Amino acid sequence: MVDRPDGKKTKERTPKEEKLYPVEKTADPIISQIGDFRRYQLFFCALIFLSKFGTGWHTLGHIFLAAPTELSCGTENVTDACSDECNDLVFDTSVFHSTIITEWNLTCKNKSLASLSQSIVMLGVMFGSMLFGMIADRFGRRPAFLGCCYMQLITGLVVCVSPTYWFYCIARFLVAFATGGTMTTSFVLIMEIIGPKKRELVAVLYQIPFNIGHASLAVFAYFIRTWRWFQFSITIFSVVFIVYLCLVPESPRWLFTTGRVDESIQILEKIAKHNRAPRENIRPEIEAGYRALSARQPAKKGNLLDLFKTPYLRVKTICMANNWLVVCMVYYGTAQYISKLGGDIFLNNLIAAGLGIPGTCLCVVLTKWLGRKITLMLSNSISAVGLILLVFLSESSMWVQVACATLGLFGASITFPNVYLYGGELFPTVVRSNGVGLCSMVGRIGSITAPLICDLANIKPWITPLVFGIFSVLAVIGTIFIPETRGMPLPETLEDGETFGRKQKPQQN
The missing domain is CATH 1.20.1250.20 (MFS general substrate transporter like domains)
Structure with a gap:
C-alpha cells in the first residue's frame, strides 16, 4: 500500500510479469537459446518467403514475355511469312499487344533467339547462386541477401526500358544473377535459426512461394498484355523489400562462428524476447559455446x-x-x-x-x-x-x-x-x-x-x-x-x- 496526496492508501501497481517458456537444451548453442521453432521463427520465415515470389516470376516470366504469337505475311500473293518475298510481317495482337518476339522480330531465322534469352537467364541464376553464396560466407548473410534483393529490383526495372534485344538479354542476365543469389541466401538465413525438428518441414515448404509465383504469372499476364508493363508489374513488388532493412538481422549463427560473439548475443536476446524464452543465461552459455568451438581441433x-x-x-x-x-x-x-x-x-x-x-x-x-x-x-x-x-x-x-x-x-x-x-x-x-x-x-x-x-x-x-x-x-x-x-x-x-x-x-x- 502507498499513501496518496489526499491521505488515502492505494494498492501499489507492479509491472506485469512476463510468462517465460523454457527452451530444451541441445548440443546446438544457438537453438538452445531461442527454441526450435517459435513465434519469431514463424514470422521470420513468412518474411523471407516473400522473396521467393520474385524467383518464380523472374525465372519463368519468359513464358509470357516471349509468348507464342501467330505470324502472317501482309505482302500480296505471298503466304509464307518467312520467305524472302515477304516484305510485310503481320503479328496477331489479339491476345498479346506486344512481346519480345513482336518487338524485335524474333521469328523465322531469328526464332531461336527467344529461347536463347531464357538460357541466358538460367546462366545468370547459376552464377548468381555461386557468387552470392561466397559473399554470404565471407561478408555475412544479411548484406548478401539485401544486396541481391535490391539488385533484383533495379535491374528488373532496367529490363522494362530495354532498347534492343541484346540489351534485354544482358539486363535479364543481371536480374537472374540477383535472383540466383536470393535463392541461396534466403534459404541459408532460414535454416540457420530453425531447429532440427522443423528444419525438414520448412525446407520443403520453402518451395511453395515459388509455386505461387509461377502460378500467379498467368494472372499478371491476363490483365497486362504488353511485355514492358508485365515486366514492370512482376518487378515493382520488390519495393516491399525495403522493410528488410529493419526486420532482417544478421544470422546469429554466422556471427557466432566468425567470432562476433557480442553481436550474436544481442540478436539472440531479441529473438528470445519475442519467443518468450529465458534470457539470463544467453551470454554465459554462448560465450562458453564459443570457447568450446575455438578449442576444437580443426577437422580435415x-x-x-x-x-x-x-x-x-x-x-x-x-x-x-x-x-x-x-x-x-x-x-x-x-x-x-x-x-x-x-x-x-x-x-x-x-x-x-x-x-x-x-x-x-x-x-x-x-x-x-x-x-x-x-x-x-x-x-x-x-x-x-x-x-x-x-x-x-x-x-x-x-x-x-x-x-x-x-x-x-x-x-x-x-x-x-x-x-x-x-x-x-x-x-x-x-x-x-x-x-x-x-x-x-x-x-x-x-x-x-x-x-x-x-x-x-x-x-x-x-x-x-x-x-x-x-x-x-x-x-x-x-x-x-x-x-x-x-x-x-x-x-x-x-x-x-x-x-x-x-x-x-x-x-x-
Whole structure:
C-alpha cells in the first residue's frame, strides 16, 4: 500500500510479469537459446518467403514475355511469312499487344533467339547462386541477401526500358544473377535459426512461394498484355523489400562462428524476447559455446575432388547430380512447353503451375512415410509417364496434351523439394557444401538447356516430351543406386561418405 496526496492508501501497481517458456537444451548453442521453432521463427520465415515470389516470376516470366504469337505475311500473293518475298510481317495482337518476339522480330531465322534469352537467364541464376553464396560466407548473410534483393529490383526495372534485344538479354542476365543469389541466401538465413525438428518441414515448404509465383504469372499476364508493363508489374513488388532493412538481422549463427560473439548475443536476446524464452543465461552459455568451438581441433576439410575419389561416393554423387539435372530440365522445360500447346495460355499455365503447390505439400507426406528414395523414384516416374504419354498423344486434342504435360510438371514439383532435402543428407559433412553446390550447378545446366530442347518441337512436336521423358526414366534408374537417408545418422567424414548406406540401419526413435 502507498499513501496518496489526499491521505488515502492505494494498492501499489507492479509491472506485469512476463510468462517465460523454457527452451530444451541441445548440443546446438544457438537453438538452445531461442527454441526450435517459435513465434519469431514463424514470422521470420513468412518474411523471407516473400522473396521467393520474385524467383518464380523472374525465372519463368519468359513464358509470357516471349509468348507464342501467330505470324502472317501482309505482302500480296505471298503466304509464307518467312520467305524472302515477304516484305510485310503481320503479328496477331489479339491476345498479346506486344512481346519480345513482336518487338524485335524474333521469328523465322531469328526464332531461336527467344529461347536463347531464357538460357541466358538460367546462366545468370547459376552464377548468381555461386557468387552470392561466397559473399554470404565471407561478408555475412544479411548484406548478401539485401544486396541481391535490391539488385533484383533495379535491374528488373532496367529490363522494362530495354532498347534492343541484346540489351534485354544482358539486363535479364543481371536480374537472374540477383535472383540466383536470393535463392541461396534466403534459404541459408532460414535454416540457420530453425531447429532440427522443423528444419525438414520448412525446407520443403520453402518451395511453395515459388509455386505461387509461377502460378500467379498467368494472372499478371491476363490483365497486362504488353511485355514492358508485365515486366514492370512482376518487378515493382520488390519495393516491399525495403522493410528488410529493419526486420532482417544478421544470422546469429554466422556471427557466432566468425567470432562476433557480442553481436550474436544481442540478436539472440531479441529473438528470445519475442519467443518468450529465458534470457539470463544467453551470454554465459554462448560465450562458453564459443570457447568450446575455438578449442576444437580443426577437422580435415574436403574438396570437390574428394567426391570422386572413392567408388561408392562417386556413384552416389553422379546419381544425385543427375537427379538435379533432370528435375531442373523437366520443370523449367515443361513449364515453357505447355505455353506452346495452344488453347488458353493463361488457363493452361495457371492449372499446371497451381498443381505445383499440392505437389510440394505431397512431398512432405511422402518423404516422411515412404522415405526420400522411394519418393524420388515415384515422382520421376510420374514425370516420365506423363511425358512419354504425350509422345504418343501428340496428335490428340489440346486438352489431352496439356493434361499429359501437366502430369509431368506435377511429378517434377514433388521432386524439386526432395532433391534439396535428399542431397543435404547424402553427402558427408566435410564435403556437404561442395556436394550440394555441385548438384545445384549441374541442375542449372539442365535449366539452361531446357529452352533449347523446347525448340526441338519446331521439328516434330513429340521430340521435346520424348527427350524429357527419357531423362526422367534415367533419373529413376540412377536413384536405385542412392541409399535411403531417412532416419539415418548423417555421415561426417569421407570414410563415412563411402560406407554410408551399405550396412547402416535406421535409428529407432
